[in-house]
Amino acid sequence: MSTRGFTGRRPGADAARRLPPGQHETDDFPVLSLGPAPAIDLANWRFTLRQGARPLASWNWEQFLALPRTTWRGDIHCVTTWSKFDTVWEGVAFDDLLTAAGIAAPTPFLLAQSFDEYDTNVPVADLVNGQAMVATHFNGAPLAAEHGGPARLLVPHLYFWKSAKWLKGLKFTEKDEAGFWELRGYHMRGDPWREQRYTDDD
Ligand SMILES: Nc1nc2c(c(=O)[nH]1)N[C@H]1C(S)=C(S)[C@@H](COP(=O)(O)O)O[C@H]1N2
Ligand SMILES: [Mo]
Numbered sequence: 001m002s003t004r005g006f007t008g009r010r011p012g013a014d015a016a017r018r019l020p021p022g023q024h025e026t027d028d029f030p031v032l033s034l035g036p037a038p039a040i041d042l043a044n045w046r047f048t049l050r051q052g053a054r055p056l057a058s059w060n061w062e063q064f065l066a067l068p069r070t071t072w073r074g075d076i077h078c079v080t081t082w083s084k085f086d087t088v089w090e091g092v093a094f095d096d097l098l099t100a101a102g103i104a105a106p107t108p109f110l111l112a113q114s115f116d117e118y119d120t121n122v123p124v125a126d127l128v129n130g131q132a133m134v135a136t137h138f139n140g141a142p143l144a145a146e147h148g149g150p151a152r153l154l155v156p157h158l159y160f161w162k163s164a165k166w167l168k169g170l171k172f173t174e175k176d177e178a179g180f181w182e183l184r185g186y187h188m189r190g191d192p193w194r195e196q197r198y199t200d201d202d
Contacts, residue, residue: 018075019083020192026082029147034180037145038115038166045150047134048169049101056172057101061150067092067100070133072156077192079159089154091135094127097170107172111179112153112164120164120179121188122155124172131157134167159190159197 015025048058059067070093077083098105105124113119126132135154136143143149148165155162161181182188187196195201 015085018085020077021195022197023077023081023083023192026084029084030078030080030082031146032078032080032160033116033146033165034118035116037149040115040145040150040166042150047151047167049097049103049172050169051106051172052174056103056106057097059100064092064134064151065136068096070096070130072133072154074156076156076160076163079161079186079190079192079197083192087156088139089133089135089156090137090140091133091151091154093130094132094134095130097134105172107174109173109176111171111173111177112162112167113169113171114164115166115168118164118166118180120162121173121177121182122153122158122162123176123189126155126158126162126189131155157191159187159192161186162190 011019011025042061045061046058047064049056069090071090073086073088075083075085076087108124109121110124111119111121132155134151136151138147143152151167152165153163153167176188185199187198187201190196
């Protein structure tokens with residue numbers, strides 16, 4: 001007897017509970033990038049916190065790897081409707097970056113800036129208290145270039161376009177300034193549980 005027709009692609013109870021509205025579960029890890037992965041030489045890699053144009057703190061790769069490390073396991077959600085469960089990430093928590101820099105967040109907003117000129121805005125309130133990290137490892141291995149290695153932002157409770165790949169810095173801004181996709185119709189915050197996909201979604 002076959003139950004295929006009965007179960008179909010409908011999510012089980014656990015998956016249904018974990019899926020934000022309009023999402024479905026995927027087992028693979030799709031790659032979504034504007035262009036090819038930029039060539040990044042670890043010998044020249046630098047990660048910088050800025051306020052406007054002014055640098056606040058900066059680390060080279062060796063210094064960055066010496067910062068306190070955090071592991072997070074959970075689900076990620078892409079605005080193109082796939083969600084991936086039980087992903088494991090390791091890196092440096094946003095809180096620990098501020099501590100290492102000896103600062104408190106100077107403004108309530110920032111733009112995550114990438115080596116491929118991509119950027120995306122995230123409120124500081126969505127990054128603090130263990131909600132976000134700069135990830136260098138995925139599922140126990142160094143983050144693959146196509147997924148943003150050597151280091152990407154990870155803000156797993158927001159749609160995945162907020163998790164900027166090939167991160168080169170975080171720029172604190174006085175106002176909430178739209179990034180690449182936010183200038184092209186996507187939501188300023190992007191909470192998947194509230195289905196904040198497009199600019200005018202509540
Ligand atoms: N630097 C950079 N970061 C980026 C992107 C990009 O094109 N460039 N694409 C974003 C989008 S739209 C998504 S959905 C996720 C995809 O991440 P993945 O390719 O690891 O699945 O990365 C986000 N971060
Ligand atoms: Mo995306």
